[in-house]
Amino acid sequence: MDSKNIVWHDASVDRKERNNKNGHESFVLWFTGLSGSGKSTLANAVSRKLFEENKQTYVLDGDNVRHGLNKDLGFSPEARTENIRRIGEVAKLFVDSGQIVSTAFISPYREDRQQVRDLLQENEFIEIHVDCSLSTCEERDPKGLYKKARTGEIPSFTGVSSPYEAPENPEIVVNTEENSIEAAVDIIVKKLEDKGLV
Structure with a gap:
């Protein structure tokens, strides 16, 4: 695409004004982990807790986004990369709008997650590794996907016939085998408080 005739248009209300009015910083909570690890459940629980504390929040969920914005994408490595690229750009817009946006995506490749991190400023990308063993994720199998993957359907x-590259230095790690959702939410919110973000 030839973008030389496209110019960024500054908004009349900037991010700093929105953050001041909201009373908190805006940033991305990037939940990554295997299918069945609890990413969506945890992202929504954190969002609910922050919302009840009068924070502006929104959740971008992998399946939900593939119903609309990314419904044209498959699951090849190239399509997965494009899926994450688009989500990164959307998440950046949410940050600019003054919100705390949680994203719940397997996002299996470190390079793709790094590209999203590079779109944002320091302390705007909080990578949360939702750590859970493959065996436990398979036991949970909330959508029946592992069963289908094992039979070749x-x-x-990811985790069966495609790799998952766990984060090497995430800001937060929560193990959903060892912690309840409530305990995991408390761990995350405490980390955000310690960072002075909420």
């Missing part, structure tokens, strides 16, 4: 399924 779903090719290129």
Whole structure:
């Protein structure tokens, strides 16, 4: 695409004004982990807790986004990369709007997650590794996807026939085998408080 005739248009209300009015910083909570690890459940629980504390929050969920914005994408490595690129750009807009946006995506590749981090400023990208063993995720299998992957119905399924590259230095790690959702939420919110973000 030839973008030389496209110019960024500054908004009349800037992010700093929105953050001041909201009474908190805006940033991305990037939940990454295997299918069944609890990303969506945890992202929504954190969002609910912050919302009840009068914070502006929103959750971008992997399945929900693939119903609309990314419904044209498959699950090849290239399509997964484009899926995450688009989400990163949308998340950046949410940050600019003054919100705390939680994203719940497997996002299996470190390079893709790094590209999203690079779109944002320091302390705007909080990577949360939702750590859970493959065996436990398979036991949970809330959508029946592992069963289909094991029988070959779903090719290129993360953790089975496609790799998952766990974060090397995430800001937060929560183990959903060892912690309840409530305990995991408390861990995350405490970390955000310690960072002075909420």
